[in-house]
Amino acid sequence: DSGVTQTPKHLITATGQRVTLRCSPRSGDLSVYWYQQSLDQGLQFLIQYYNGEERAKGNILERFSAQQFPDLHSELNLSSLELGDSALYFCASSVADYGGGAGEQFFGPGTRLTVL
Amino acid sequence: GQNIDQPTEMTATEGAIVQINCTYQTSGFNGLFWYQQHAGEAPTFLSYNVLDGLEEKGRFSSFLSRSKGYSYLLLKELQMKDSASYLCAVRGGTNAGKSTFGDGTTLTVKP
Numbered sequence: 001d002s003g004v005t006q007t008p009k010h011l012i013t014a015t016g017q018r019v020t021l022r023c024s025p026r027s028g029d030l031s032v033y034w035y036q037q038s039l040d041q042g043l044q045f046l047i048q049y050y051n052g053e054e055r056a057k058g059n060i061l062e063r064f065s066a067q068q069f070p071d072l073h074s075e076l077n078l079s080s081l082e083l084g085d086s087a088l089y090f091c092a093s094s095v096a097d098y099g100g101g102a103g104e105q106f107f108g109p110g111t112r113l114t115v116l
Numbered sequence: 117g118q119n120i121d122q123p124t125e126m127t128a129t130e131g132a133i134v135q136i137n138c139t140y141q142t143s144g145f146n147g148l149f150w151y152q153q154h155a156g157e158a159p160t161f162l163s164y165n166v167l168d169g170l171e172e173k174g175r176f177s178s179f180l181s182r183s184k185g186y187s188y189l190l191l192k193e194l195q196m197k198d199s200a201s202y203l204c205a206v207r208g209g210t211n212a213g214k215s216t217f218g219d220g221t222t223l224t225v226k227p
Contacts, residue, residue: 002158002160033215042203042217042218042219042220043159043203043205043217043220044217045214045215045216045217056214056215057214058214058215058216090158090159092159104161104164105149105161106161107158107159107160108158109157109158110158
């Protein structure tokens with residue numbers, strides 16, 4: 001158990017819908033990262049927040065948005081869902097936002113999103 | 117942008133040593149990481165290198181050469197439970213905090 005929690009574990013929805021994935025980081029970690037992992041694309045970095053502020057952005061679609069709240073939990077919002085958005089979405093947390101403290105990221109169990 | 121290459125698959129024997137290579141190209145560099153991922157599970161952190169040289173952690177070691185854009189992960193005394201995917205990731209590029217992952221190397225350990 002990494003100490004990072006994600007809900008829900010599974011999510012099945014239809015195209016065009018909007019969903020929200022939730023992540024609670026390990027106690028004491030200020031950085032939260034979101035990743036998408038699909039069979040044909042590997043692990044893709046989406047976005048990072050540090051203490052409530054956006055720190056780094058990867059290949060995140062405009063239909064996707066995220067935020068980190070004052071209690072440090074984070075939400076990833078996915079809208080106008082398409083079939084291709086079906087994937088495993090991981091949240092990770094780390095102590096710092098750069099250096100080794102950022103490298104040792106602890107991953108949550110993931111949310112499996114299926115878009116039908 | 118960033119480009120990371122690692123072998124797709126490797127096979128090794130229980131008790132042996134295996135080296136998984138990773139080459140990368142990046143416009144900026146803020147560290148290289150190795151993660152282990154068992155099928156259906158979340159990745160787990162193995163190592164972090166930001167300076168050239170070897171970092172050892174038990175049965176696992178990771179090496180970095182920044183001038184060559186090259187890293188390897190060395191696994192000693194292989195165990196069956198080491199069968200997993202090993203992901204090489206580089207942090208940096210034009211967006212200093214961005215992490216780019218390789219496609220992973222699937223290691224199969226045979227008895």
